[in-house]
Amino acid sequence: MYRKVIFILILAGSVGGFLYFQPFINKKKEFPSIIDRLPTADFLGRCYLLDLANETSSMLFYHKIPFRDFFSQEFLLSQGKSYGLNLQKPVYFFANENGNWGVMIEVSDSSKIHPGILRLNKLLNLKDTLVYQQKSYLYKKENGYLTYDKDWLLVYKGDEYEKQLEQVLFAKKGGIIKSWKAFLKEKQFVDEKLVLYSNWEKLKKYGIETALFAHDSDSSSFSLLTYVRNKDNLGIKLKDTNSLGWESKFYTNKLLSIHLDIDGFRKKKKDPFYNFLVHSANKISFPMVDFLNAWNGDLSFREGGLYTIKEEYIKTEMDEDFNLVEVKSTKDIRVPGFSLLFSVNEKGDYLMKRLFQKGILRKEQNYYRFLTSPPLSIEKKENYYLFYSGNYPSKISRENSNHGIWLEKGTKVQFSLDSLNSKEIFGSIHIPVERLIRRNKFF
Numbered sequence: 001m002y003r004k005v006i007f008i009l010i011l012a013g014s015v016g017g018f019l020y021f022q023p024f025i026n027k028k029k030e031f032p033s034i035i036d037r038l039p040t041a042d043f044l045g046r047c048y049l050l051d052l053a054n055e056t057s058s059m060l061f062y063h064k065i066p067f068r069d070f071f072s073q074e075f076l077l078s079q080g081k082s083y084g085l086n087l088q089k090p091v092y093f094f095a096n097e098n099g100n101w102g103v104m105i106e107v108s109d110s111s112k113i114h115p116g117i118l119r120l121n122k123l124l125n126l127k128d129t130l131v132y133q134q135k136s137y138l139y140k141k142e143n144g145y146l147t148y149d150k151d152w153l154l155v156y157k158g159d160e161y162e163k164q165l166e167q168v169l170f171a172k173k174g175g176i177i178k179s180w181k182a183f184l185k186e187k188q189f190v191d192e193k194l195v196l197y198s199n200w201e202k203l204k205k206y207g208i209e210t211a212l213f214a215h216d217s218d219s220s221s222f223s224l225l226t227y228v229r230n231k232d233n234l235g236i237k238l239k240d241t242n243s244l245g246w247e248s249k250f251y252t253n254k255l256l257s258i259h260l261d262i263d264g265f266r267k268k269k270k271d272p273f274y275n276f277l278v279h280s281a282n283k284i285s286f287p288m289v290d291f292l293n294a295w296n297g298d299l300s301f302r303e304g305g306l307y308t309i310k311e312e313y314i315k316t317e318m319d320e321d322f323n324l325v326e327v328k329s330t331k332d333i334r335v336p337g338f339s340l341l342f343s344v345n346e347k348g349d350y351l352m353k354r355l356f357q358k359g360i361l362r363k364e365q366n367y368y369r370f371l372t373s374p375p376l377s378i379e380k381k382e383n384y385y386l387f388y389s390g391n392y393p394s395k396i397s398r399e400n401s402n403h404g405i406w407l408e409k410g411t412k413v414q415f416s417l418d419s420l421n422s423k424e425i426f427g428s429i430h431i432p433v434e435r436l437i438r439r440n441k442f443f
Helices: 002-026 049-062 073-082 110-124 161-169 178-185 272-282 288-294 348-358
Strands: 043-047 091-095 101-106 127-131 134-139 144-148 152-157 194-198 208-217 221-230 243-246 254-261 295-318 324-344 361-364 367-370 377-381 384-388 396-399 402-408 411-420 424-432
Touching (some): 043 178, 049 073, 110 144, 134 161, 152 161, 243 254, 243 295, 272 288, 288 295, 288 348, 348 361, 367 377
Antiparallel strands (some): 091 101, 101 152, 127 134, 134 144, 144 152, 194 208, 208 221, 221 424, 243 396, 254 295, 361 367, 377 384, 402 411, 411 424
């Protein structure tokens, strides 16, 4: 009887143990997703490639770009299916300050990738190599690498391949890196097709916690939408009243119009960005603290065109008695167009005095110069100081928008500060397409 009871207890325990541990025995090993494998970097990005191709197709067809069909949504989708790449899912990319970068693509059928690599090898002469027992393909000329597994493909260019591959290969399920987790949780630009994110350590030195950039385009231009979040209160507001600013003209090469309420910012002397401005200005002995104390938040600068001014010079002539005498004369000279104005408070006169003391502003004959600027005239209007080439200032208008123009090698880029609150800045950069798409004319 005793033996039967022991046997029944052992049998019951065995059955109970089996039932308890069965889910763990039969549980399939969970592999990390592509998001869990993404390496850390200074800059992170996400791209919905097919949606981006659809968004930019009108631009390519409008400008009759050769081979535009190769960038169409249909072509990319068919090529992705041919080589086992799931381009309907987002493509992730990452880059570092030193120029190293990589791309990760989700794989739907890894058996189709090798034929694609064989075709690629005919063009690039790839070399096989093993890193962590993972077969990789090396393009030695550009220090580029390609490797893949059953559900991911990695393309990398740079000298830290081993380090990046280690993060990809030995990732754990749910072990997404902190920076990627923060990026993918961001609510800004969540619906945009191409987004770049950074919480780079160097940005944090200036009080910037996060920066995001997103792509937008139409047939004539593409835009870079920007978002910056500061760690602390900015102390800056947009002005809601109209201020003075130079009007843009067709020959304007550079334009900057700023209209801000900086009463809070000038008090934040321990702010990282405040200290950055002061430190940078010290390199040329510019009295930045005096400027911020006197500046009323408005600044407008325009460069472009040519103006004529009269310049005095001394020439040697002979008088009636054939004696050499020095005679003052004037001549017309052409100088680059340069216009600057800024608003000041009651400390404006002291600021001007400091600019002269530091040699930032100096007088030459009947004109003045800002550092290496052309000869300028000075005028005070209301609470503004105006500096301009020529004898008369350019046309001034009333405005409160914050915007600018920058001409770089024939491409006129426009940018604007669209809005800001206590910690966030929203802006945009607009780049015309026509010149960029000309052959060998990228900037």
